[in-house]
Amino acid sequence: MEDVKLIEVKEDVLADNTQAARALRERLRREGTFLLNLMSSPGAGKTSLIERTVSALGGELRVAVLEADIDSTVDTERLLGRGIHAVQLHTGGLCHLDAAMVEQGLCGLDLAAWDLVILENVGNLVCPAEFDTGAARSAAVLSVPEGDDKPLKYPLMFRTVDVVVINKTDYLELADFDRAAFRERVRRLNPRAEVLELSCRTGDGVEAWAGWLRREVAALSRPGV
Ligand SMILES: Nc1nc2c(ncn2[C@@H]2O[C@H](COP(=O)(O)OP(=O)(O)OP(=O)(O)O)[C@@H](O)[C@H]2O)c(=O)[nH]1
Ligand SMILES: [Mg+2]
Ligand SMILES: [Zn+2]
Numbered sequence: 242m243e244d245v246k247l248i249e250v251k252e253d254v255l256a257d258n259t260q261a262a263r264a265l266r267e268r269l270r271r272e273g274t275f276l277l278n279l280m281s282s283p284g285a286g287k288t289s290l291i292e293r294t295v296s297a298l299g300g301e302l303r304v305a306v307l308e309a310d311i312d313s314t315v316d317t318e319r320l321l322g323r324g325i326h327a328v329q330l331h332t333g334g335l336c337h338l339d340a341a342m343v344e345q346g347l348c349g350l351d352l353a354a355w356d357l358v359i360l361e362n363v364g365n366l367v368c369p370a371e372f373d374t375g376a377a378r379s380a381a382v383l384s385v386p387e388g389d390d391k392p393l394k395y396p397l398m399f400r401t402v403d404v405v406v407i408n409k410t411d412y413l414e415l416a417d418f419d420r421a422a423f424r425e426r427v428r429r430l431n432p433r434a435e436v437l438e439l440s441c442r443t444g445d446g447v448e449a450w451a452g453w454l455r456r457e458v459a460a461l462s463r464p465g466v
Contacts, residue, residue, distance in 0.1 A: 242318075242321050242322055243321045243326070245314045245317050245318060245321065245329055246328045246329065246349055247314065247328075247329045247331055248328060248329065248330050248331065248345060248346050248348070248349045249331050249333065250309075250330045250331065250332055250333075250338070250342035250343075250345045250346055251333070251342070251345070252335060252339055252341065252342060253339075253341040256339075256340075256341050258339045258340055258341070258372055258373060259373060261339070261340040261341050261344070261375070262339075262340035262372075262373035262374060262375040263373075263375075264340075264375075265340050265343065265344055265374075265375030266375045266376070266377060269352070269375065269377065270377070270461065272352045272353065273356070273462060274352045274355055274356065274357070274358055275356065275357045275358070275377050275378075275457070275458045275461055275462070276343075276358050276360060276374070276375065276376040276377055277357065277358070277359045277360065277376060277377065277378055277379075277380060277454070278360045278362055278369075278374045278376035278378070278379040278380070279291070279359055279360060279361050279362060279379075279380050279382065280362045280365075280366075280369045280370065280379065280380070280381050280382070280398065280402070281364060281366070281381060281382035281383065281384070282364055282365065282366045282383075282387060283364030283365070284364065284384070285364075285382045285383060285384040285387065285408055285409075286382055286384055286408040286409060286441050287361045287362075287364070287382055288308075288316045288319060288320070288361060289408070289441035289442075290382060290406065290408065290439075290441055290450075291306055291320065291325070291359050291361060292320070292323060292325070292441070293439075293441050293444065293447045293450075294359065294447075294450070294451060294454065295323075295325050297447055297448065297450075297451035298357070298451055298454065298455065301455070302356040302357045302455075302458065303354060303355050303356045303357070304325070304326075304355065304356070304357045304358075304359065305326045305327070305328070305350055305354075305355040305357075305358050305359075306320055306325060306326065306327040306328070306358070306359050306360075306361060307327075307328055307330055307343070307346045307347070307349075307350070307358060307359070307360045307361065308320070308327050308328065308329050308330065308361050309330045309332055309338050309342075309346075309360065309361060309362055309363050310329070310330075310331070310332065310363065311332055311333075311334055311335070311336065311363060312331070312333075312334065314329050316361060317329040326355075328346065328349040328350060330342065330345075330346040332363060335363075336363050336365050336367075336368055336369075337362070337363055337365060337368040337369040337371065337372055338360070338362055338363065338369065338372065338374055339372040339373075339374065340372070340373060340374055340375040343360060343374045343375055343376075344375070346360075356458065357454075357458060360374060360376060362374070366381075366391065366395040366398050367395060367397075367398070369398075370395075370397040370398040370400075370401050370402075371397065377457070377461055378403045378404070378457050379401060379402045379403055379404075380402055380403065380404045380405070380406055381398050381399060381402040381404075381405050381406070382405075382406045382408050383405060383406070383407055383408070383423075384407075384408045384409040384412075385407065385408070385409045385410060385412040385413055385416050385418045386409060386412055386416060388416075388418065389418050389419045389420070389422050389423035389426070390426075391423075392423065392426035392427050392429075392430055393426060396430050399426075399427050399430045399431055399434070400430045400431050401431075402431070402434055403433075403434060403435070403457075404434060404435045404436075404437060404453060405427050405431075405434055405435070405436045405437070406436075406437050406438075406439060406450060407420070407423065407436065407437070407438045407439070408439060408440065408441055409440060409441070409442070410438050410439060410440045410445060410446065411440040411442050411443050411445075420438070423436075424436050435453060437449055437450050437453060
């Protein structure tokens, strides 16, 4: 197994994050690397979805992972153990990432070597949504046991993303999760967001998610887009 590479990332409180994010997004587009920002509350299944995504796309796209955690290397070790290239960003207690921090983390990757970089943001449904990371696309993962009311309680997260993934659908028969109500709540906040349902446990729905990602990567890498 590869050794864990740990990068300390620090917030630049004086920087204009919106401008830094715009510049980073443009640089990544020129370099041909698609950055996906994956957000959710702790335990919704971000790392599991990364594992599934790499299995689904690994043959077609060269995928690397930036793992952000307040204070652990558990997820990075888990991914490295599965042969997935991952770099640990250590946020030193900070519960979100901004564009400057992502840029510091990307220094740990040779961008020319990767078509898709997945950023696993800090597990938190609140402030990660407040900061543009410079990613081409953002996704929110919501797991069935968390409940269908989360768009009502954390609207910014659902308003800012391009796609919402309902994970742990294998729990649907045990839970009182109302999929139609959840979809309607997301639609009211963000009519253009796609809502996909899957289970990282069973693999159901993973192919549709991989298809969405494949299409987004292809659309962005077409010249002139
Ligand atoms: N039943 C079921 N369990 C799942 C599914 N996806 C993930 N899990 C489990 O949920 C737990 C948390 O999954 P992770 O992938 O570590 O979640 P995470 O969002 O990366 O968590 P943090 O990094 O701590 O924020 C693990 O025990 C997974 O095995 C699923 O689709 N169904
Ligand atoms: Mg994780
Ligand atoms: Zn925060």
